Amino acid sequence: MDDLSPRLQKLNSKPLADGKYVLYWMQQSQRAEENPALEYAVRRANKLDLPVVVVFGLAPKYPEANLRHYMFMLQGLREVRRRLSQRKILFVVQHGEPPETALRLGRFASSIVCDCGYLRHQRRWREQVAKEAACLAEQVECDAIVPMDAASTKLETSARAFRPKVMRFYPIYLDDLNPARSVRNSMDLQVESLDLDDEEAVLGPLDLDCSVKPVPLFTGGTSTAKRRLADFLRTRLAGYAEHRNQPQTDYVSHMSPYLHFGQIAPMYVARKIQGSGAGSSIDRDSYLDELIVQRELSVNFVCFNKDYDKFSSLPEWARATLAKHKSDRRPKVYNKIQLENAQTHDPYWNAAMNEMKITGYMHNHMRMYWGKQILAWSKTPEVAYKTALELNNKYFLDGRDPSSYANIGWIFGLHDRPWPEREIFGSVRSMTIGGLMRKTDPEAYVDKVERLTT
Numbered sequence: 001m002d003d004l005s006p007r008l009q010k011l012n013s014k015p016l017a018d019g020k021y022v023l024y025w026m027q028q029s030q031r032a033e034e035n036p037a038l039e040y041a042v043r044r045a046n047k048l049d050l051p052v053v054v055v056f057g058l059a060p061k062y063p064e065a066n067l068r069h070y071m072f073m074l075q076g077l078r079e080v081r082r083r084l085s086q087r088k089i090l091f092v093v094q095h096g097e098p099p100e101t102a103l104r105l106g107r108f109a110s111s112i113v114c115d116c117g118y119l120r121h122q123r124r125w126r127e128q129v130a131k132e133a134a135c136l137a138e139q140v141e142c143d144a145i146v147p148m149d150a151a152s153t154k155l156e157t158s159a160r161a162f163r164p165k166v167m168r169f170y171p172i173y174l175d176d177l178n179p180a181r182s183v184r185n186s187m188d189l190q191v192e193s194l195d196l197d198d199e200e201a202v203l204g205p206l207d208l209d210c211s212v213k214p215v216p217l218f219t220g221g222t223s224t225a226k227r228r229l230a231d232f233l234r235t236r237l238a239g240y241a242e243h244r245n246q247p248q249t250d251y252v253s254h255m256s257p258y259l260h261f262g263q264i265a266p267m268y269v270a271r272k273i274q275g276s277g278a279g280s281s282i283d284r285d286s287y288l289d290e291l292i293v294q295r296e297l298s299v300n301f302v303c304f305n306k307d308y309d310k311f312s313s314l315p316e317w318a319r320a321t322l323a324k325h326k327s328d329r330r331p332k333v334y335n336k337i338q339l340e341n342a343q344t345h346d347p348y349w350n351a352a353m354n355e356m357k358i359t360g361y362m363h364n365h366m367r368m369y370w371g372k373q374i375l376a377w378s379k380t381p382e383v384a385y386k387t388a389l390e391l392n393n394k395y396f397l398d399g400r401d402p403s404s405y406a407n408i409g410w411i412f413g414l415h416d417r418p419w420p421e422r423e424i425f426g427s428v429r430s431m432t433i434g435g436l437m438r439k440t441d442p443e444a445y446v447d448k449v450e451r452l453t454t
């Protein structure tokens, strides 16, 4: 879609200022291509005969982020800088709270364009910029295929209810954007910026948890994301529908870390899947259902449930049934440290925990099993919720995402329906080791994790 208006939202009603440039405050969509906010900023700047400056604020302490997340992000930002400079667009990265960085550069801007973040603090940041900037501030939705309000304006309770609402519309939002050439070069503007190649200067001053190490299995950046996607299309899209629930195999795309950091556009991924000659229509539809319905249902959840990161965000029926079974005897109880150290009696669960810790990723089927066992082995459902969410966000490269909150919620009944009642879980869906052994090959999964982690 070359018309960006369905993605556009005015954040304030201030006029254009007499500025030196149009500022694109990049925060969520960390990419220099297929980025509707960037293209909108370029078009606006061209109309005003001004250059575009792109700024990124490197938060000294981003909620729950650690060295693993920052390294992946830094790799991606280096590519953004390179790609923007080819378009003669200056990329400025400064330490500081993101809204303050945007406001600092915004003082010399004619208008501020930002991308869209769905979590509480991300929305608060944009509100602050809109309120305190002296010029017009506009937001362009870049990281959902169907703009949130176009899909639904209320909290959706299940994928089943949400599916027709997004799937009806999504094809009109998939078109590639024509990147406009910037008529004015901003590369010569004198604006202080960090040297992204100087890792120590960039990361040293930040208050980072360095105990969670970067992972060799994943390198950040748009070109790596595109290469991985191409490999998936060539070798594993055919068979995705049949094998995606088999954790001992690799019939998945590994797109989630790149989508989380906005390093790849979901529109690009969907277009590539749709246009791929590989796989059957069942494979393609199955993938698009995950990418569009499940992923954007998560966005709907964090946008419309203000308690999205709390136990209280769970549906009432789920909280009631879990409360009823709160005092059921647990066959095993582990605390967070034992879980984090993969010290349980279950070798399959331990392998999953190791996959998460060492690679920053875990196969979706094992994420489900992993979370359900935390519910079974924790003192209370509330403790289980807190433990699962903390571990999820600490170790996964795709953690701290709308999908993190929606899927941890799913462990406890969110977006699901009541199932036959049983101990501990009540009528929340359970998963057992017996089921895992019947439906998958967990021994082969343990071998796979050993290969990946040694």
Ligand SMILES: Cc1cc2nc3c(=O)[nH]c(=O)nc-3n(C[C@H](O)[C@H](O)[C@H](O)COP(=O)(O)OP(=O)(O)OC[C@H]3O[C@@H](n4cnc5c(N)ncnc54)[C@H](O)[C@@H]3O)c2cc1C
Binding pocket: 244, 251, 252, 253, 254, 255, 256, 257, 259, 260, 287, 290, 291, 292, 294, 295, 296, 298, 362, 363, 364, 365, 367, 368, 371, 392, 396, 398, 399, 400, 401, 403, 404, 405, 407, 408, 410, 411
């Ligand atoms: C307990 C639990 C915790 C999870 N935590 C996260 C998380 O922190 N961050 C995260 O991005 N996903 C999370 N998921 C969802 C899902 O497991 C991952 O998105 C998926 O495994 C990512 O791997 P992939 O890109 O190879 O997936 P693929 O199978 O290749 O899927 C393609 C894309 O579809 C989307 N997708 C797939 N499954 C889901 C889903 N269930 N919900 C939302 N989107 C989905 C993702 O964007 C994914 O990249 C969690 C699931 C569970 C059960």
